[in-house]
Amino acid sequence: MAERIPLLAGNWKMNLDHLQATHLVQKLDWSLRDGKHDFAAVEVAVLPPFTDLRSVQTIIQGDKLAIRFGGQDLSQHDAGAYTGEISGAFLAKLGCTYVVVGHSERRALHGEDDAVVAAKVRAALRHGLSPILCVGEALEVRQAGEQVAHVLAQLDAALDGLTAEEVAQVVVAYEPVWAIGTGEVATPADAQEVCGAIRTRLAELTTGDTADGVRILYGGSVKPGNVAAIMAEEDVDGALVGGASIEVDDFSSICRYRSHHGGQG
Numbered sequence: 001m002a003e004r005i006p007l008l009a010g011n012w013k014m015n016l017d018h019l020q021a022t023h024l025v026q027k028l029d030w031s032l033r034d035g036k037h038d039f040a041a042v043e044v045a046v047l048p049p050f051t052d053l054r055s056v057q058t059i060i061q062g063d064k065l066a067i068r069f070g071g072q073d074l075s076q077h078d079a080g081a082y083t084g085e086i087s088g089a090f091l092a093k094l095g096c097t098y099v100v101v102g103h104s105e106r107r108a109l110h111g112e113d114d115a116v117v118a119a120k121v122r123a124a125l126r127h128g129l130s131p132i133l134c135v136g137e138a139l140e141v142r143q144a145g146e147q148v149a150h151v152l153a154q155l156d157a158a159l160d161g162l163t164a165e166e167v168a169q170v171v172v173a174y175e176p177v178w179a180i181g182t183g184e185v186a187t188p189a190d191a192q193e194v195c196g197a198i199r200t201r202l203a204e205l206t207t208g209d210t211a212d213g214v215r216i217l218y219g220g221s222v223k224p225g226n227v228a229a230i231m232a233e234e235d236v237d238g239a240l241v242g243g244a245s246i247e248v249d250d251f252s253s254i255c256r257y258r259s260h261h262g263g264q265g
Protein backbone atom coordinates (compact mmCIF):
# COMPACT_ATOMS: atom_id res chain seq x y z
CA MET A 1 0.00 0.00 0.00
CA ALA A 2 1.25 3.49 -0.82
CA GLU A 3 2.38 5.58 2.10
CA ARG A 4 0.03 8.47 2.65
CA ILE A 5 1.48 11.39 4.57
CA PRO A 6 -1.24 12.70 6.88
CA LEU A 7 -2.43 16.25 6.19
CA LEU A 8 -3.86 18.57 8.81
CA ALA A 9 -5.29 21.60 7.02
CA GLY A 10 -6.74 24.64 8.76
CA ASN A 11 -9.59 26.29 6.89
CA TRP A 12 -9.78 29.71 8.50
CA LYS A 13 -12.96 30.59 6.60
CA MET A 14 -13.67 34.36 6.80
CA ASN A 15 -11.56 34.93 9.90
CA LEU A 16 -8.29 36.83 10.57
CA ASP A 17 -6.97 39.80 8.60
CA HIS A 18 -3.47 39.74 7.13
CA LEU A 19 -1.81 41.02 10.29
CA GLN A 20 -3.55 38.44 12.44
CA ALA A 21 -2.67 35.84 9.84
CA THR A 22 1.03 36.63 10.13
CA HIS A 23 0.88 36.36 13.90
CA LEU A 24 -0.98 33.07 13.80
CA VAL A 25 1.43 31.46 11.35
CA GLN A 26 4.44 32.58 13.40
CA LYS A 27 2.92 31.31 16.63
CA LEU A 28 1.83 28.06 14.99
CA ASP A 29 5.34 27.42 13.71
CA TRP A 30 6.82 28.20 17.11
CA SER A 31 4.33 25.95 18.88
CA LEU A 32 4.90 23.05 16.47
CA ARG A 33 8.67 23.32 16.72
CA ASP A 34 8.42 23.56 20.49
CA GLY A 35 6.38 20.34 20.39
CA LYS A 36 9.06 18.74 18.19
CA HIS A 37 6.61 18.29 15.36
CA ASP A 38 7.93 16.18 12.48
CA PHE A 39 6.77 18.22 9.48
CA ALA A 40 7.95 15.55 7.04
CA ALA A 41 5.84 12.88 8.73
CA VAL A 42 2.68 14.93 9.28
CA GLU A 43 1.99 17.78 6.88
CA VAL A 44 0.49 21.03 8.14
CA ALA A 45 -1.30 23.55 5.93
CA VAL A 46 -3.22 26.77 6.46
CA LEU A 47 -5.98 28.03 4.18
CA PRO A 48 -6.42 31.76 4.89
CA PRO A 49 -8.69 34.32 3.20
CA PHE A 50 -7.38 35.59 -0.15
CA THR A 51 -6.30 38.94 1.29
CA ASP A 52 -3.96 37.17 3.74
CA LEU A 53 -2.20 34.96 1.25
CA ARG A 54 0.58 37.34 0.23
CA SER A 55 1.49 37.99 3.87
CA VAL A 56 1.36 34.30 4.68
CA GLN A 57 3.54 33.52 1.67
CA THR A 58 6.07 36.15 2.75
CA ILE A 59 6.43 34.79 6.27
CA ILE A 60 6.49 31.14 5.24
CA GLN A 61 8.94 31.53 2.37
CA GLY A 62 11.00 34.27 4.03
CA ASP A 63 11.51 32.28 7.21
CA LYS A 64 11.62 28.92 5.39
CA LEU A 65 8.78 27.49 7.46
CA ALA A 66 7.62 23.96 6.68
CA ILE A 67 3.94 24.94 6.74
CA ARG A 68 2.08 24.80 3.42
CA PHE A 69 -0.72 27.11 2.42
CA GLY A 70 -3.55 27.50 -0.04
CA GLY A 71 -6.79 29.24 -0.93
CA GLN A 72 -10.36 28.53 0.12
CA ASP A 73 -11.82 28.78 -3.39
CA LEU A 74 -10.88 29.65 -6.97
CA SER A 75 -12.60 30.60 -10.18
CA GLN A 76 -13.38 27.95 -12.74
CA HIS A 77 -12.01 30.44 -15.30
CA ASP A 78 -8.36 31.38 -15.77
CA ALA A 79 -8.70 35.11 -16.59
CA GLY A 80 -11.15 37.67 -17.92
CA ALA A 81 -14.25 39.65 -17.03
CA TYR A 82 -15.21 37.82 -13.83
CA THR A 83 -15.46 40.56 -11.23
CA GLY A 84 -14.50 39.42 -7.76
CA GLU A 85 -13.15 36.07 -8.85
CA ILE A 86 -9.64 34.72 -8.18
CA SER A 87 -7.77 32.69 -10.78
CA GLY A 88 -5.90 29.52 -9.96
CA ALA A 89 -3.01 31.14 -11.82
CA PHE A 90 -2.81 33.83 -9.12
CA LEU A 91 -2.83 31.25 -6.34
CA ALA A 92 -0.12 29.22 -8.05
CA LYS A 93 2.00 32.34 -8.49
CA LEU A 94 1.75 32.99 -4.73
CA GLY A 95 3.14 29.55 -3.98
CA CYS A 96 -0.10 27.92 -2.90
CA THR A 97 -0.03 24.13 -2.72
CA TYR A 98 -3.75 23.61 -2.12
CA VAL A 99 -7.12 25.12 -2.86
CA VAL A 100 -10.42 24.09 -1.30
CA VAL A 101 -13.09 23.24 -3.85
CA GLY A 102 -16.77 22.59 -3.23
CA HIS A 103 -16.89 23.35 0.47
CA SER A 104 -20.45 22.85 1.70
CA GLU A 105 -20.64 26.55 2.61
CA ARG A 106 -19.93 27.47 -1.02
CA ARG A 107 -22.35 24.86 -2.27
CA ALA A 108 -25.09 26.14 0.06
CA LEU A 109 -24.41 29.90 0.16
CA HIS A 110 -23.07 30.47 -3.35
CA GLY A 111 -25.10 27.95 -5.29
CA GLU A 112 -22.14 25.89 -6.43
CA ASP A 113 -23.50 22.72 -8.02
CA ASP A 114 -21.64 19.60 -9.05
CA ALA A 115 -20.86 21.04 -12.50
CA VAL A 116 -19.22 24.14 -11.03
CA VAL A 117 -17.31 22.04 -8.52
CA ALA A 118 -16.04 19.78 -11.32
CA ALA A 119 -14.96 22.83 -13.35
CA LYS A 120 -13.09 24.22 -10.32
CA VAL A 121 -11.31 20.90 -9.76
CA ARG A 122 -10.09 21.11 -13.36
CA ALA A 123 -9.08 24.75 -12.94
CA ALA A 124 -6.99 23.86 -9.89
CA LEU A 125 -5.28 21.01 -11.72
CA ARG A 126 -4.56 23.23 -14.74
CA HIS A 127 -2.48 25.45 -12.49
CA GLY A 128 -0.66 22.73 -10.59
CA LEU A 129 -2.71 23.18 -7.41
CA SER A 130 -3.99 20.22 -5.41
CA PRO A 131 -7.73 20.63 -4.99
CA ILE A 132 -9.07 19.71 -1.57
CA LEU A 133 -12.39 18.46 -2.87
CA CYS A 134 -15.11 18.63 -0.22
CA VAL A 135 -18.01 16.19 -0.21
CA GLY A 136 -20.57 15.44 2.48
CA GLU A 137 -24.20 14.85 3.28
CA ALA A 138 -26.81 16.97 5.02
CA LEU A 139 -28.52 15.70 8.16
CA GLU A 140 -31.65 14.48 6.38
CA VAL A 141 -29.54 12.41 3.99
CA ARG A 142 -27.79 10.72 6.90
CA GLN A 143 -31.06 10.16 8.71
CA ALA A 144 -32.28 8.38 5.58
CA GLY A 145 -29.12 6.24 5.61
CA GLU A 146 -28.10 7.56 2.19
CA GLN A 147 -24.77 9.14 3.14
CA VAL A 148 -22.53 6.80 1.15
CA ALA A 149 -24.59 7.01 -2.05
CA HIS A 150 -24.83 10.80 -1.72
CA VAL A 151 -21.11 11.32 -1.21
CA LEU A 152 -20.13 8.93 -4.00
CA ALA A 153 -22.43 10.77 -6.40
CA GLN A 154 -20.69 14.04 -5.50
CA LEU A 155 -17.31 12.37 -5.97
CA ASP A 156 -18.25 10.88 -9.36
CA ALA A 157 -19.48 14.23 -10.61
CA ALA A 158 -16.39 16.12 -9.47
CA LEU A 159 -13.88 13.65 -10.91
CA ASP A 160 -15.71 12.70 -14.10
CA GLY A 161 -13.30 12.41 -17.02
CA LEU A 162 -10.09 12.94 -15.04
CA THR A 163 -7.09 10.70 -15.67
CA ALA A 164 -5.60 8.61 -12.88
CA GLU A 165 -2.63 11.00 -12.84
CA GLU A 166 -4.99 13.93 -12.26
CA VAL A 167 -6.96 12.13 -9.56
CA ALA A 168 -3.65 11.39 -7.82
CA GLN A 169 -3.25 15.16 -7.26
CA VAL A 170 -6.63 15.48 -5.53
CA VAL A 171 -7.21 15.44 -1.78
CA VAL A 172 -10.76 14.46 -0.82
CA ALA A 173 -12.33 15.89 2.33
CA TYR A 174 -15.37 14.14 3.75
CA GLU A 175 -17.31 16.73 5.71
CA PRO A 176 -20.76 15.74 6.90
CA VAL A 177 -22.65 19.04 6.80
CA TRP A 178 -24.40 18.32 10.12
CA ALA A 179 -20.98 18.14 11.85
CA ILE A 180 -19.57 21.45 10.56
CA GLY A 181 -19.29 24.11 13.23
CA THR A 182 -21.92 22.37 15.33
CA GLY A 183 -19.82 20.49 17.85
CA GLU A 184 -21.48 17.33 16.50
CA VAL A 185 -18.52 15.24 15.44
CA ALA A 186 -19.04 12.08 13.43
CA THR A 187 -17.91 8.98 15.26
CA PRO A 188 -14.66 7.44 14.00
CA ALA A 189 -16.78 4.60 12.59
CA ASP A 190 -19.02 7.10 10.74
CA ALA A 191 -15.95 8.75 9.24
CA GLN A 192 -14.39 5.42 8.28
CA GLU A 193 -17.57 4.15 6.63
CA VAL A 194 -17.67 7.02 4.16
CA CYS A 195 -13.90 7.50 3.75
CA GLY A 196 -13.53 3.77 3.04
CA ALA A 197 -16.30 3.95 0.45
CA ILE A 198 -14.59 6.94 -1.16
CA ARG A 199 -11.34 4.99 -1.51
CA THR A 200 -13.13 2.00 -3.00
CA ARG A 201 -14.81 4.27 -5.54
CA LEU A 202 -11.48 5.98 -6.34
CA ALA A 203 -10.07 2.54 -7.15
CA GLU A 204 -13.01 1.86 -9.46
CA LEU A 205 -12.56 5.22 -11.19
CA THR A 206 -8.78 4.90 -11.54
CA THR A 207 -6.52 2.13 -10.26
CA GLY A 208 -5.97 0.51 -6.90
CA ASP A 209 -2.53 2.08 -6.65
CA THR A 210 -3.91 5.54 -7.38
CA ALA A 211 -6.66 5.15 -4.81
CA ASP A 212 -4.13 3.93 -2.24
CA GLY A 213 -2.14 7.12 -2.67
CA VAL A 214 -5.00 9.64 -2.43
CA ARG A 215 -5.41 11.34 0.92
CA ILE A 216 -8.91 11.42 2.36
CA LEU A 217 -9.53 13.90 5.15
CA TYR A 218 -12.35 14.12 7.66
CA GLY A 219 -13.81 17.51 8.54
CA GLY A 220 -16.47 18.56 11.04
CA SER A 221 -15.85 19.73 14.61
CA VAL A 222 -12.36 18.25 14.80
CA LYS A 223 -10.78 19.25 18.13
CA PRO A 224 -7.68 18.25 20.12
CA GLY A 225 -9.79 15.80 22.10
CA ASN A 226 -11.25 13.83 19.20
CA VAL A 227 -8.61 13.99 16.46
CA ALA A 228 -6.51 10.98 17.52
CA ALA A 229 -9.46 8.57 17.48
CA ILE A 230 -10.55 9.78 14.04
CA MET A 231 -7.01 9.61 12.67
CA ALA A 232 -6.71 6.02 13.88
CA GLU A 233 -9.23 4.92 11.23
CA GLU A 234 -7.68 3.15 8.26
CA ASP A 235 -8.97 5.40 5.50
CA VAL A 236 -8.76 8.74 7.30
CA ASP A 237 -5.53 10.48 6.29
CA GLY A 238 -5.99 13.84 7.88
CA ALA A 239 -8.44 16.52 8.88
CA LEU A 240 -9.88 19.71 7.44
CA VAL A 241 -10.23 21.84 10.54
CA GLY A 242 -12.42 24.93 10.75
CA GLY A 243 -13.05 26.64 14.10
CA ALA A 244 -10.16 24.99 15.95
CA SER A 245 -7.67 26.06 13.28
CA ILE A 246 -7.79 29.73 14.26
CA GLU A 247 -6.84 28.90 17.85
CA VAL A 248 -3.09 28.34 17.75
CA ASP A 249 -2.88 26.01 20.73
CA ASP A 250 -5.78 23.90 19.51
CA PHE A 251 -4.54 23.60 15.94
CA SER A 252 -0.99 22.87 17.07
CA SER A 253 -2.32 20.14 19.35
CA ILE A 254 -4.42 18.72 16.50
CA CYS A 255 -1.36 18.61 14.24
CA ARG A 256 0.57 16.78 16.98
CA TYR A 257 -2.18 14.17 17.42
CA ARG A 258 0.40 11.39 17.38
CA SER A 259 1.75 12.61 20.69
CA HIS A 260 -1.67 12.53 22.37
CA HIS A 261 -2.19 9.94 25.04
CA GLY A 262 -3.36 6.85 23.19
CA GLY A 263 -3.02 8.66 19.88
CA GLN A 264 -2.22 6.64 16.78
CA GLY A 265 -1.90 7.16 13.11
Ligand SMILES: O=C[C@H](O)COP(=O)(O)O
Residues within 6 Å of the ligand: 011, 103, 175, 179, 180, 181, 182, 183, 219, 220, 221, 222, 240, 241, 242, 243, 244
Ligand atom coordinates in the same frame (compact mmCIF):
# COMPACT_ATOMS: atom_id res chain seq x y z
O1 LIG B 1 -13.51 23.23 6.44
C1 LIG B 1 -13.72 22.94 7.61
C2 LIG B 1 -14.99 22.42 8.04
O2 LIG B 1 -16.04 23.14 7.53
C3 LIG B 1 -15.09 22.08 9.49
O3 LIG B 1 -15.37 23.22 10.28
P1 LIG B 1 -15.40 23.06 11.88
O4 LIG B 1 -14.11 22.38 12.26
O5 LIG B 1 -15.52 24.44 12.40
O6 LIG B 1 -16.58 22.18 12.19
